[in-house]
Amino acid sequence: MKADRPKQFLELLGKPVLQWDLELLLSMERLERIVLVIADEYRDLPFLQPFLSDPRLALALPGAERQNSVENGLAAVGDACTLVAIHDAARPLVTIDAIERCFADAAQHGAAVLAVPCKPTIKESADGEFVSRTLDRSKLWDVQTPQILRPQMLRDGFANANANQLAVTDDVSVVELMGEPVKLTVGEYTNLKLTTPEDMIIAETILRDRGETH
Numbered sequence: 600m601k602a603d604r605p606k607q608f609l610e611l612l613g614k615p616v617l618q619w620d621l622e623l624l625l626s627m628e629r630l631e632r633i634v635l636v637i638a639d640e641y642r643d644l645p646f647l648q649p650f651l652s653d654p655r656l657a658l659a660l661p662g663a664e665r666q667n668s669v670e671n672g673l674a675a676v677g678d679a680c681t682l683v684a685i686h687d688a689a690r691p692l693v694t695i696d697a698i699e700r701c702f703a704d705a706a707q708h709g710a711a712v713l714a715v716p717c718k719p720t721i722k723e724s725a726d727g728e729f730v731s732r733t734l735d736r737s738k739l740w741d742v743q744t745p746q747i748l749r750p751q752m753l754r755d756g757f758a759n760a761n762a763n764q765l766a767v768t769d770d771v772s773v774v775e776l777m778g779e780p781v782k783l784t785v786g787e788y789t790n791l792k793l794t795t796p797e798d799m800i801i802a803e804t805i806l807r808d809r810g811e812t813h
């Protein structure tokens with residue numbers, strides 16, 4: 600991102616990315632608990648203070664890789680929890696409608712992930728210089744978050760991934776590795792992952808288009 604702080608603290612229309620996330624998620628009454636995975640050094644930020652006093656918010660420490668951060672967050676999830684949703688702070692444009700549909704699919708199938716059909720043609724390269732092959736676009740899905748599943752499924756998946764030293768870049772991968780089904784919930788192209796500076800400009804345009812004026 601070429602920025603002076605982690606991208607979740609950069610501002611969109613004058614409001615930190617993480618604040619957009621938290622306001623959206625805390626507006627969903629069905630979420631009984633929200634575990635915010637955040638390093639100690641950022642917990643004093645003024646915008647966070649009202650959220651930290653919300654009884655539904657719990658905190659966990661990040662790990663070296665996203666996978667480790669998710670494991671730490673999962674440890675703060677109680678035994679009574681029936682479904683856990685893992686969301687990237689870097690995806691503040693997700694909508695309640697998409698999250699609700701993903702919950703419905705996860706309740707029915709055990710695990711579900713928001714995803715959109717892949718727009719570009721994707722080629723694979725073994726050496727990073729020449730094309731090895733072209734993948735069949737009609738079968739490709741660009742997966743997002745939230746990724747929603749039964750907590751025990753995620754715990755078993757992490758145990759299996761750790762035992763076999765398998766690194767994953769998303770959460771439902773650990774379920775796939777155990778051969779369990781993962782439902783694709785058709786999401787929205789606007790749920791982009793803020794990754795490079797131009798994503799901030801696109802995100803602000805989308806927010807303005809939605810009538811957000813913060």
Ligand SMILES: C[C@](O)(CO)[C@H](O)COP(=O)(O)OP(=O)(O)OC[C@H]1O[C@@H](n2ccc(N)nc2=O)[C@H](O)[C@@H]1O
Binds near residue numbers: 607662769
């Ligand atoms: C899950 C997917 O969104 C599905 O497309 C991606 O695979 C995530 O890919 P990624 O490269 O991990 O994306 P990033 O933007 O770097 O990180 C996604 C989210 O994971 C969090 N993250 C990342 C690294 C880490 N050690 N702990 C974390 O909690 C970041 O705060 C961010 O909100």
